[in-house]
Amino acid sequence: xxxxxxxxxxxxxxxxxxxxxxxxxxxxxxxxxxxxxxxxxxxxxxxxxxxxxxxxxxxxxxxxxxxxxxxxxxxxxxxxxxxxxxxxxxxxxxxxxxxxxxxxxxxxxxxxxxxxxxxxxxxxxxxxxxxxxxxxxxxxxxxxxxxxxxxxxxxxxxxxxxxxxxxxxxxxxxxxxxxxxxxxxxxxxxxxxxxxxxxxxxxxxxxxxxxxxxxxxxxxxxxxxxxxxxxxxxxxxxxxxxxxxxxxxxxxxxxxxxxxxxxxxxxxxxxxxxxxxxxxxxxxxxxxxxxxxxxxxxxxxxxxxxxxxxxxxxxxxxxxxxxxxxxxxxxxxxxxxxxxxxxxxxxxxxxxxxxxxxxxxxxxxxxxxxxxxxxxxxxxxxxxxxxxxxxxxxxxxxxxxxxxxxxxxxxxxxxxxxxxxxxxxxxxxxxxxxxxxxxxxxxxxxxxxxxxxxxxxxxxxxxxxxxxxxxxxxxxxxxxxxxxxxxxxxxxxxxxxxxxxxxxxxxxxxxxxxxxxxxxxxxxxxxxxxxxxxxxxxxxxxxxxxxxxxxxxxxxxxxxxxxxxxxxxx
Amino acid sequence: xxxxxxxxxxxxxxxxxxxxxxxxxxxxxxxxxxxxxxxxxxxxxxxxxxxxxxxxxxxxxxxxxxxxxxxxxxxxxxxxxxxxxxxxxxxxxxxxxxxxxxxxxxxxxxxxxxxxxxxxxxxxxxxxxxxxxxxxxxxxxxxxxxxxxxxxxxxxxxxxxxxxxxxxxxxxxxxxxxxxxxxxxxxxxxxxxxxxxxxxxxxxxxxxxxxxxxxxxxxxxxxxxxxxxxxxxxxxxxxxxxxxxxxxxxxxxxxxxxxxxxxxxxxxxxxxxxxxxxxxxxxxxxxxxxxxxxxxxxxxxxxxxxxxxxxxxxxxxxxxxxxxxxxxxxxxxxxxxxxxxxxxxxxxxxxxxxxxxxxxxxxxxxxxxxxxx
Numbered sequence: 001x002x003x004x005x006x007x008x009x010x011x012x013x014x015x016x017x018x019x020x021x022x023x024x025x026x027x028x029x030x031x032x033x034x035x036x037x038x039x040x041x042x043x044x045x046x047x048x049x050x051x052x053x054x055x056x057x058x059x060x061x062x063x064x065x066x067x068x069x070x071x072x073x074x075x076x077x078x079x080x081x082x083x084x085x086x087x088x089x090x091x092x093x094x095x096x097x098x099x100x101x102x103x104x105x106x107x108x109x110x111x112x113x114x115x116x117x118x119x120x121x122x123x124x125x126x127x128x129x130x131x132x133x134x135x136x137x138x139x140x141x142x143x144x145x146x147x148x149x150x151x152x153x154x155x156x157x158x159x160x161x162x163x164x165x166x167x168x169x170x171x172x173x174x175x176x177x178x179x180x181x182x183x184x185x186x187x188x189x190x191x192x193x194x195x196x197x198x199x200x201x202x203x204x205x206x207x208x209x210x211x212x213x214x215x216x217x218x219x220x221x222x223x224x225x226x227x228x229x230x231x232x233x234x235x236x237x238x239x240x241x242x243x244x245x246x247x248x249x250x251x252x253x254x255x256x257x258x259x260x261x262x263x264x265x266x267x268x269x270x271x272x273x274x275x276x277x278x279x280x281x282x283x284x285x286x287x288x289x290x291x292x293x294x295x296x297x298x299x300x301x302x303x304x305x306x307x308x309x310x311x312x313x314x315x316x317x318x319x320x321x322x323x324x325x326x327x328x329x330x331x332x333x334x335x336x337x338x339x340x341x342x343x344x345x346x347x348x349x350x351x352x353x354x355x356x357x358x359x360x361x362x363x364x365x366x367x368x369x370x371x372x373x374x375x376x377x378x379x380x381x382x383x384x385x386x387x388x389x390x391x392x393x394x395x396x397x398x399x400x401x402x403x404x405x406x407x408x409x410x411x412x413x414x415x416x417x418x419x420x421x422x423x424x425x426x427x428x429x430x431x432x433x434x435x436x437x438x439x440x441x442x443x444x445x446x447x448x449x450x451x452x453x454x455x456x457x458x459x460x461x462x463x464x465x466x467x468x469x470x471x472x473x474x475x476x477x478x479x480x481x482x483x484x485x486x487x488x489x490x491x492x493x494x495x496x497x498x499x500x501x502x503x504x505x506x507x508x509x510x511x512x513x514x515x516x517x518x519x520x521x522x523x524x525x526x527x528x529x530x531x532x533x534x535x536x537x538x539x540x541x542x543x544x545x546x547x548x549x550x551x552x553x554x555x556x557x558x559x560x561x562x563x564x565x566x567x568x569x570x
Numbered sequence: 571x572x573x574x575x576x577x578x579x580x581x582x583x584x585x586x587x588x589x590x591x592x593x594x595x596x597x598x599x600x601x602x603x604x605x606x607x608x609x610x611x612x613x614x615x616x617x618x619x620x621x622x623x624x625x626x627x628x629x630x631x632x633x634x635x636x637x638x639x640x641x642x643x644x645x646x647x648x649x650x651x652x653x654x655x656x657x658x659x660x661x662x663x664x665x666x667x668x669x670x671x672x673x674x675x676x677x678x679x680x681x682x683x684x685x686x687x688x689x690x691x692x693x694x695x696x697x698x699x700x701x702x703x704x705x706x707x708x709x710x711x712x713x714x715x716x717x718x719x720x721x722x723x724x725x726x727x728x729x730x731x732x733x734x735x736x737x738x739x740x741x742x743x744x745x746x747x748x749x750x751x752x753x754x755x756x757x758x759x760x761x762x763x764x765x766x767x768x769x770x771x772x773x774x775x776x777x778x779x780x781x782x783x784x785x786x787x788x789x790x791x792x793x794x795x796x797x798x799x800x801x802x803x804x805x806x807x808x809x810x811x812x813x814x815x816x817x818x819x820x821x822x823x824x825x826x827x828x829x830x831x832x833x834x835x836x837x838x839x840x841x842x843x844x845x846x847x848x849x850x851x852x853x854x855x856x857x858x859x860x861x862x863x864x865x866x867x868x869x870x871x872x873x874x875x876x877x878x879x880x881x882x883x884x885x886x887x888x889x890x891x892x893x894x895x896x897x898x899x900x901x902x903x904x905x906x907x908x909x910x911x912x913x914x915x916x917x918x919x920x921x922x923x924x925x926x927x928x929x930x931x932x933x934x935x936x937x938x939x940x941x942x943x
Contacts, residue, residue: 035629036686038730039637053710094711097701099719099726099762106713124723130636131726138700151687175679204631240634313720321634324653327608442620486625488591491680494624 001411004030004148005401006394007184009155009169010191010211012040013129013383014365014390016136018188018354021394023146027401029394030182032150032171033191034206034496037137041192041204042386045129046243046317047113048121049093049383051086054110057120059083064563066381069115069274070345070374071523072539072565073224073558078370080561081352082381082388089387090122097135099124101314111314112248115274115378115570126243126317129383153180154496155210156418158187158218158361161409166218166361168409170418174496177489179419181411185404186360186397189215189348190390193366194507196500198341199449200239202231208500209507211367215348216506220356221543223369223556225507226514227345227524229377230458232278234340235326236298242318242337244379246303246330247271249315253282254300254334255290266570273570276376276524279339283458286338298336339458343382344507345373345524346514349543349556354393360407362397364389371541374558375523425498428483438481441498448475448501452508456515461529465516472509479505510544513551517542535565578604581614581656585626586671587681596678599623600667607657611649612640614656615670615682627681635796638729641736642682643671648733648794673736675745689745690732693752697775701759704766714763721918725758728799734791746780750791750801753782757804760811772812776820782808783824807918814916826850830858834892836907839900842892843884847871 006022008015011033019031033040052059063083067074094100094108100122103109110119124131140147152174159168159181168183191211195203216222232253233242247253253271255261265281266273273281282299285291292298303311303318308331312319315330322330347369354362365386372385432438448471455468479501486494520534521527541556580602588596601618612630619626629639633652640651645662646669659668676684704712734750741747748756756775760768775781782805791801812818813825830849834842849855852864859868868875878884910917 035631035639039629039631039639041631041637043637043729044632044634091711095703095707097703097759097762097764099723099758100711101723102714102716102719104716106715108711109716124726125720127636127723127727130729131723134726134728134730135701141695142700204633204637206631238633317636324655325634440620440624442624446620484624488589488625490590491627491683492625493627497624 002030002148002180002182003406004028004182004184006030006186006188006397007032007169007182008188008190008394009033010040010189010365010367011037011149011151012042012190012192012365012386013132013136014367014386015040015188015190016133016140017387017390018190018364018394018397019147020136020139020143021391022398023143025395025398027398029146030148030150030184031140032153032155032169032182034152034154034174034210036151037140037149038134039206040133041207042133042383043130044202044204044241045132045383046126046241047245047248048111048123048128048380049090049132049387050113050116050120050378050380051090051122051384052083052120053087053090053108053122054118054120057118059086061117062086062120065116066372066378067374067563068568069376069378069381070371071276071376071533071568072535072563073227073371073374073523073541075371075374075559076561076563077559078352078372082372082384085388086384089384089391093132093135093387096139098131101125111245112272113379114244114247114272114278115269116272121248121380123245123314125313126245126315132383154499155191155214156421156499157414158214159183159409159411159414160218160358161407164219165359165407167407168411170414172422172496174491177492179415179422181415183406183409183411185401185406186362188354188362188364188393188397189367190363190365190386190393191367193344193347194504195341195344196445197448197504197508197511198228198452199446200234200453201341201449202234202239202241203342209503210500211363212347213503213506215356215358215361215363215367216510216546218358218361219546220358220361221349221545221554222510223346223349223541223543224371224374224514225344225346225510225544226518226542227373227375228341228456228511229275229343229345229524230279230339231342232275232282232339233301233337234342235321236293236336236338238325239340240321240325241340241342242301242321242335243315244275246301246306246315246318249303249306249310251301251303252305253278254302255285256292256296257290261285261290269570274376274378276526277570279458280526282339293336298338300334301337302334303330304332304334341453341457343377344511345369345371345375345377346511350389352389352392353396354389355396362393364393375525422495425484425495426487428481430483432481432483434477434481436478438483439478441479441482441484441494441501444475444479444482445497445501445504448472448504448508452511456508456512459526459528460515461527462516465512468512469509469516472505472512476505476509510551513544513553514542517553539565576607578606580604581660582667583614583618584667584669585615585618585681586669587626588672588678590680605656607660608655610652611642611644611654611656611659611668611670612651614668615651627683629683636729638731641673641731641733643673643736645669646671648673648736650731650733650796653796673732675735675738675741676732684732686732690730690735690751693735693749694730694755696748697752697756698759698771699752699755701762702765702767704764712764718761718763722758722761725754725761725799725804727797728754729797731796733794733796734801737790737794739788739790740784740786744780744784747784748775748778748781750785750805753785753808754799754801754804757808760808768811769816772808772816773818775808776812776818776824777822779822782812783820783822783827810916823850826854830854836904838892839895839903840893842888844889845892
């Protein structure tokens with residue numbers, strides 16, 4: 001049975017950064033991921049990473065922009081930590097090899113991004129996430145003697161002992177089907193968001209809320225799950241992301257009349273208002289009949305106003321995406337986009353060191369909610385979040401490990417439980433009992449995603465949310481009977497899909513419960529039945545914990561250090 | 571406009587299946603799916619998986635050609651499934667049935683899933699795949715030219731999908747060849763002005779008989795790459811930097827072989843096959859054949875020489891005389907040499923620096939707009 005000081009689940013940017021930090025602090029480290037680390041969805045982050053590295057910039061300005069972007073729901077102490085440590089972190093990445101774009105003087109170049117009061121986004125063309133992820137993986141290969149890698153291992157549950165302390169995880173080797181218990185002094189969850197609960201989404205097929213659901217089931221509270229970001233520029237058909245960098249470079253948004261409609265809702269920042277504001281403005285244009293394309297379901301993103309050479313050099317990836325996935329040369333004609341599910345601000349509640357309320361359990365990156373993003377995340381703050389809190393979690397977990405022995409836990413009980421769970425899925429038949437005939441996992445997943453994208457999207461109301469909750473209840477029941485085709489051990493993606501579906505349903509349920517609870521409009525949550533922000537009653541976090549009766553709601557205060565809530569204008 | 575798409579139609583997929591637990595040999599499995607023709611082969615496979623058979627094994631995640639998971643062969647050609655349109659795949663298919671197989675040069679684990687660790691990642695580790703940073707590390711960023719960072723970003727853009735490894739002809743013959751992906755990764759460091767050990771890297775890769783001189787210039791990796799990384803181009807750049815900038819003479823005779831090759835074509839317009847081997851080993855002139863290493867190499871190559879003669883790939887007369895081409899053609903060839911050799915700096919093609927600001931300029935790479943050191 002493998003034993004480690006620090007076991008990291010998820011090998012995107014947060015996980016890899018945590019692994020390197022913990023190893024450098026002297027801990028014995030294992031990093032585990034259900035896919036090869038470079039396939040992690042951090043790879044798709046395009047636009048860049050924010051840091052006040054310019055001599056004209058000040059991290060306080062970055063912090064204020066982030067607080068304002070969060071619609072004042074972000075915790076200001078955490079935001080101060082993130083923004084003040086950002087320059088050092090980004091320079092560290094540069095030192096280990098990230099090929100950041102340079103200006104004519106050979107210094108790191110910065111581009112404009114939404115919600116930012118100045119240019120502070122460092123970038124590598126529009127493959128910033130890929131460049132960062134691959135460079136961190138280079139470092140993991142370099143440190144192969146101190147960081148054990150478990151690539152293509154799927155985590156089925158966390159190990160919690162009788163004292164309620166987290167001391168490892170159960171995982172299945174995808175390649176062999178072998179189930180193993182990993183004990184550890186600390187576990188860091190770094191396995192991303194839950195975008196696949198929506199359809200379409202910009203997120204990859206692997207982004208299924210595994211960490212959020214496992215922590216929730218282990219008793220950790222989730223925070224602000226209702227805050228789901230819709231990115232303003234996704235391809236209409238597939239939901240594929242077109243980076244905010246396009247607007248950062250100057251691209252316009254146009255309605256069917258050719259108007260730059262952002263003038264109405266953000267006369268100063270225009271297309272570079274925060275994402276929640278831009279997505280809502282687009283949705284209003286579409287809803288009121290000023291959309292473009294078939295059924296008026298889209299908006300034009302006009303990149304032709306950006307100098308062509310600059311587009312080819314700095315936005316190369318979206319030139320390719322436009323050509324290959326929409327048949328459009330974005331340097332010559334506008335491309336049709338619409339808002340699409342992109343990111344969840346909510347997640348497992350943590351402090352600034354990544355600690356969850358469960359001893360020995362940490363979380364960092366999209367899986368976590370520190371909260372630095374509050375009601376709405378600014379573009380290019382997510383990469384920063386993963387690295388800062390990944391590193392802090394890794395350092396803290398290593399220090400904690402140094403001062404303790406290996407906790408005792410009945411790992412075999414966990415192994416038996418998860419083996420039985422998998423056997424039960426394999427044994428499900430096509431004609432099992434229940435109120436309705438059993439369905440395939442894929443059908444249930446598809447229904448969940450389409451429903452969430454309709455009822456729990458940019459605009460929400462009580463009726464839609466209640467019906468969403470009802471649907472989720474039914475799908476949960478059905479998911480427990482859903483059948484699969486594959487009964488093998490080697491790369492049985494079918495059985496993993498069934499487990500992922502259960503993770504997504506937990507995430508979707510807590511999202512809807514939070515959205516019903518928050519009776520106001522703030523950040524990404526817009527309730528048409530409560531269209532105003534209500535600081536008096538709702539300037540607080542909504543925490544959701546799992547009890548025997550299902551999700552239980554409680555509240556926690558928002559930390560305010562120097563910026564009092566004010567009306568948000570862009 | 572461009573986004574008005576055709577309605578869904580039926581596509582038949584022929585999937586190469588393999589179940590390692592069954593004890594049976596690989597087999598073909600057919601499914602018919604219904605999708606719009608501009609949708610991807612991945613979407614088609616996933617529809618078959620979702621609707622007909624959940625046991626079809628394929629790695630995939632992002633659906634947008636950035637995670638590098640879904641490398642397969644479509645109608646025999648390596649590709650990302652998510653990056654291949656159904657209509658294009660059907661057009662290139664035999665009898666209209668789209669054939670999807672696992673990638674080549676790597677062991678198959680199940681269905682379309684190959685063991686990338688055993689081949690691809692092992693080779694990546696061969697090239698010391700991390701920055702050996704120049705010391706001292708500056709307090710702020712390293713100050714380096716804009717062009718140099720854009721230049722290495724082309725190889726940074728490699729998504730490690732394995733398509734080039736799948737199709738590498740040299741690797742098919744010599745499985746130990748470090749290969750296109752790993753050597754492109756090597757360029758990412760050699761070309762990075764922040765790296766402290768470009769000479770050591772280059773010397774290592776030049777002296778290794780399965781290193782940079784093992785590539786046979788077949789262009790397969792260039793064609794296979796879905797991200798325009800141009801692996802063979804990077805290998806050629808490694809060679810140029812090794813031989814011209816660092817004057818590395820390799821024990822495999824790669825450097826001398828290239829020089830002999832270029833000289834023979836410059837002098838004769840076409841390759842003079844019989845002269846190539848003696849010059850590569852004995853020195854780059856007609857007298858090369860009299861040098862002892864050339865004699866030794868000629869002797870040990872005798873079986874190949876006899877075979878080539880028997881198969882009429884070379885003629886006995888060819889030993890004494892080069893091929894003849896019209897003099898204006900020879901002049902044309904030589905003028906290419908003159909033009910390239912008269913440049914003050916070497917031109918390197920970089921696909922990240924293309925096109926011009928004014929509209930109407932061609933979108934393809936133009937050498938004039940792609941200068942880099």
